[in-house]
Amino acid sequence: MINPSEWHIYAARLPAQAITYSSTATVIPAVVGATNLSVHERASLRTQGCVFDDEGENISSLNPFFCELTSVYWMLKNVKHDYVGNAHYRRKWSDAALAHSSENVLYVATEQRFSQSLREQFLASHPCFDAPAITIGLAERGKLPFTPSEMAGIWDQPAFHGYQMARGPWKEYQAFMNLAFECLWPIWEEHSEAIKDLDPYNRRMIGFIGERIMTGLVLCRHRFFGFPIATSDVEFKA
Numbered sequence: 001m002i003n004p005s006e007w008h009i010y011a012a013r014l015p016a017q018a019i020t021y022s023s024t025a026t027v028i029p030a031v032v033g034a035t036n037l038s039v040h041e042r043a044s045l046r047t048q049g050c051v052f053d054d055e056g057e058n059i060s061s062l063n064p065f066f067c068e069l070t071s072v073y074w075m076l077k078n079v080k081h082d083y084v085g086n087a088h089y090r091r092k093w094s095d096a097a098l099a100h101s102s103e104n105v106l107y108v109a110t111e112q113r114f115s116q117s118l119r120e121q122f123l124a125s126h127p128c129f130d131a132p133a134i135t136i137g138l139a140e141r142g143k144l145p146f147t148p149s150e151m152a153g154i155w156d157q158p159a160f161h162g163y164q165m166a167r168g169p170w171k172e173y174q175a176f177m178n179l180a181f182e183c184l185w186p187i188w189e190e191h192s193e194a195i196k197d198l199d200p201y202n203r204r205m206i207g208f209i210g211e212r213i214m215t216g217l218v219l220c221r222h223r224f225f226g227f228p229i230a231t232s233d234v235e236f237k238a
């Protein structure tokens with residue numbers, strides 16, 4: 001078992017948001033979209049222990065479209081810990097789950113099960129962008145690591161691992177999240193202009209698709225990864 005204090009969890013937040021929970025892990029607030037901060041704002045946030053997604057190699061300017069994933073990208077390029085994970089300013093890994101973590105396992109959020117398929121749920125919430133058809137089409141052209149049938153199967157089943165969160169040993173976390181980005185870049189490269197034209201809520205489209213891509217990586221984990229992936233409870237703190 002891993003001592004909970006060994007975990008370094010980067011919690012994504014906007015400048016005006018505060019982390020609303022305590023944790024047995026070491027929680028580092030990661031300000032997303034930091035490229036727009038003033039010098040004064042940055043200095044003030046730094047005194048609060050914040051790190052910033054625009055320092056070092058980064059995609060901070062893409063935060064309106066990638067959501068919390070800009071902090072994940074920053075982590076992949078700029079930090080390294082034995083046991084690492086990402087969270088949200090209101091979503092945390094439960095302390096009970098942290099206390100019962102195995103050393104060689106990557107953890108993702110415990111699944112939800114929709115009363116309909118992932119495809120139906122997504123299109124009901126985001127009818128302006130047909131991500132199922134787009135990702136299946138990319139798979140057919142060999143631009144995603146999934147086969148077309150795998151991609152269709154992901155969309156046609158009801159399990160959902162949400163929150164764009166994972167935690168585990170550094171190498172395993174890096175392998176999982178890097179593959180998630182490999183799936184998202186072709187979508188952005190071909191459809192960025194259409195995404196930029198969406199309303200402010202749906203403009204976060206890459207972030208929304210990222211949750212479905214990560215669900216797919218979990219469902220197809222035995223083909224992609226040589227390490228175990230398990231689920232872990234996430235708590236919401238208002």
